[in-house]
Amino acid sequence: MIPEKLFQQLLVLGDAWRVKAVDYVEPQRKVVIRVEETPQLWASQTCPHCEAASVAGYDRAPERSWRHLNVCQLESEIACALPRGQCRKCRQVFTVRAPWEGRSRGLSQEFEAFALILMREMPVKKAGEILGETDHKLWRMLFAHVDAAWAELSWEDVVWVGADEMNRRKGHNYLTVFVDLEAKRVLLAVEGKDATVWERFAAELGRHNGHPKAITQVAIDMSPAYIKGVKENLGNATIVFDKFHVVSQVVEAVEAVRRNEARQDAQAREQLAKTCWLWRKNPEGWTDREARRWEQLEGKPLVTGLAYAMRLELQRAYTAPTAAQARRRFQEWCQWVQTEARDLASGLLEPMRKAAQMVERHLEGILAHWKQGLTTAFLEGLNSLFSATKRKARGYRSSEYQIAMLYFVAGKLEIPHY
Template identity: 50%
Template sequence: MRTEDMFHELLGLGRDWEVYECSFDKTSGVISLRIRELPGLWEHIRCPRCGQKATCYDHTQELTWRHLNVFEYRCQISCRLPRGKCSHDSCNHVFRVSAPWEGLSIHFTREFEAFALLLMREMPVKKAAEILGEQDTRLWRILHTHVNASRDQEDYSDVKAIGVDEMNIRKGHSYISVFADLYEKRVLYATEGKDARTWNRFSKDLLEHKGNQAAITLVSMDMSPAYQCGARTHCQQAQIVFDKFHVIKQVNEALDKVRRTEMRSWKGGYETLKKSRWIWLKNPENLTLKEQIQIGKLQENKLNTANAKQKKLFLQDIYTQTTEERARKKFRLWCRWVRFVNGRMKSTILNPMQKVAQMIENHLEGILAYWRSGTTNAFMEAINSVFSAIKRRARGFRSISYLINVLYFHFGKLHIPAFPSLFHSN
C-alpha cells in the first residue's frame, strides 16, 4: 500500500478527496499531507442559497490545519479548498466548499480539536497547551468557539426549575450570577453582576434558546432583594424557594460576627478566639478530638460565641423535620428564643443572631417552600464549591467571559465533540 493510500484510509476520506502527497521533514519533525478533491465531490455539492447543483469555480490559496500527531511527530493537512459555482442561471452564487476534516477554528482539524477539548476537560488550559505544544491562546479559542457553537444549539424549552446564585470572581467585589436548571443539573446562563438586571439578561437568553419564563414553576435562590425583584418580575408563576444552604450561610455569617465582636470585647478574648473561626463553624460531628477539647475549653468561658453556636445548631436541626408544619413551628420557636435571649442581654453582641431571626420571619413562606419543592440547590452548592478550582484552571483568564465559558464547558452539559470524533463516516 502506498503511504498516500494508507493516510487516505486512516483519515477516512472516502471517494470525495484524496491524499496526493505526503512528506516528512526531519529537521522540523513535521509530517505534511496534501489533499485535493475528486470529481465525485461535485455529485452531491449543492448551492447553499438555492440548493441547485454546483460546479468547480476555482480554488482558495493553500490552507493548513494541524491534525493529531503521528507517533510523536506533528502532522498537518494542507489543501486548496475548491470554490463551487451554482449552476442555476438566476443564482450563480460562488461559495467555498467545506472539508470533512475542518474544525471550528481555522488552524485545526476536528480530530485535533476534539482531542484538545478532551485534555482541557481534565486539566488547566495552560497544561494542555504544554502537552500539545500549542499556544494556550489558541486552545482558549478552540474552547470558546465550541462552547459558543454548542450553546447556540441548546434548547431550554423544558426548563422548569431554576437556581440562581452569585459567585465571587476575584478577591474584592467582582461577581457573576449563575443561573442553572436544577432538574437537569446544568448551568444555563452566567453573567457579570448580581443586581436585578442580571435577570433581564437571563430572560433574554432563555427566550433565545426556546425557553419560556411562564413555564418556570420554581426558583431557588438567596434572599437578596435584587434577585427577589428579578424573579418576581420575570417568573411570575414561580414558587420562590429560599434554600437551606442560604439560611445556614446567613446564620454562619452571624455566628462569625459574634465571634469577631467578642474577640475585641474582653481581655484575653483576642488570643482565645483569634484562630478558632473554623472550629465554631464546623458541625460537632466533624470536629477532631483536638478540636473537641479546644472547643470544650472555650465553652467554659461562657462565651457569647458559644451561645450563638448553640442557636446555629438548633436552626440547622430544624432541617431534619419531616413536615412543613413541624418546621414552621420550630422556626417560630427559634425566632422567639433568639429574641428572648437577646432581650435579656445588656450588650448588642447577639444582634447579628436577632437579624437572622428577623430575616427568617420576613421570608418564612419561601424558606418553608423548601419542604414542598422537593428540590434543593445542591447543584448550585456543588458548582460553588468547585468554583475556586475552576478559577485556578482559568488562571490568567483575560476576561470574565473566559471564566463564564469555562463554567459552560464543565457544567453546561453542552454537545461538545467527544474524542475520537469520527469524520470517518463517508
C-alpha cells in the same frame, strides 16, 4: 497497504477526497498529509448561494494547512489546496469546505476534539504547553464551540431554577449564575447581582425555547434584589430560600459574634484565638485538633459558643418531617434567639437577632423547602464548581473567559460541536 491509503482510512475521508502523499518535513520534524479532491466530490456538492445541485470544478484556492493529531510523537498537519467550484445555475464561484476542518481556522476536527479533552482536565495554559499551541488559540477554539453549542440549547423543559452570585475576585466583581436544578446544569451566567440580571434571564429563556411563565420554582438567597427580580420577571414562580443560603447567613452571624466578642473582651480574645474555622463547621467535620480546641473551651461562658449552639439548633429544625412541624421549630428558634439577645446586656448577640428576624420575615420561602420537594444540591456545589472554573481559566480574568469555561464544564453542552 501503501501508507497513503492507510492515512486515507485513518482520516475517514470517504471517496470524495484522497491522500495523495505523506511527507516528512525534516527541519520542523513534522508529517504533512497532502490531500486532494477526487472527481466524485462534485456529485455531492451543492451551491452555497442558490443551493442548486449542479456544480463543476473551477480552479483551486491557495494551499492551506490544518494542525492534526500527532503521528508517532511528530506534529502532523493536513495540507490541501481546496478546490473551488462553479454553480451551473447562478454561475457563482465558491471554495469547497474541508470536511476535516474544525471550528477554528487551521485546526482539524480530530485535533480540536483531543484539545477539548485536555482542556476538560487541566488549565488551558497547561493544555497549550502539551499541545504546542498558544493558549490564545485554544481559547478561541473553546469560545467557538461553546458559543455555537450554547446558542442551540433548548430550555423548554426548564421549570426549577436556582440562582446564586459568584465572586469573581475577592470583594467585588460578581456574576449571577442561573442553573437548571432538575437537569443539574448551568444555564446562564451574567455580570452583576442586581434585579436586572433577572430581565436578562427572562429574555434568554425566550431565545432558548423556554418561557418566563413556565418557571414554577426559583431557589435563591434572601437578597432583596433577587426577590424583586424574580417577582418582576418570573410571574408564576414560587420563591424558595434554600437551606444552604439560610444556614450560611446564620454561620456569618456567628462569625460576627466571634469577632465582636474577641474585640470587646481580652480574656475572650485569648480563648477565641484560632477558632475561626471551628465555628464555621459542624462538629462532625472537625479535625482532631479542632475537637481538642473545643474541649478546652467547654464550660467557658463564651457568647460565641451560645451563638454556635443556636446555629446548630437551626440546622436541626431542617430535620423536621413536615412543613407544619418545621414552621413551629423555626418560630421557636426565632423566639429563643430574640429573647437571649434581649437579655444580654453586652449586645453581642445582635447579629444573631438580625438573623432570626431575617428567618422570620422569609419564613414562607424557607418552608417552601418542604412543600416543593426541591433539591438544591446542585446550587450548593456551585461555589466549588466555580472555583475549579477559575483555576482552569488561570491567567484570564475577564468574565467572558470565566463564563465560557463555566458553560464548558457545567453547561452539559454538546461539545465538540460541528
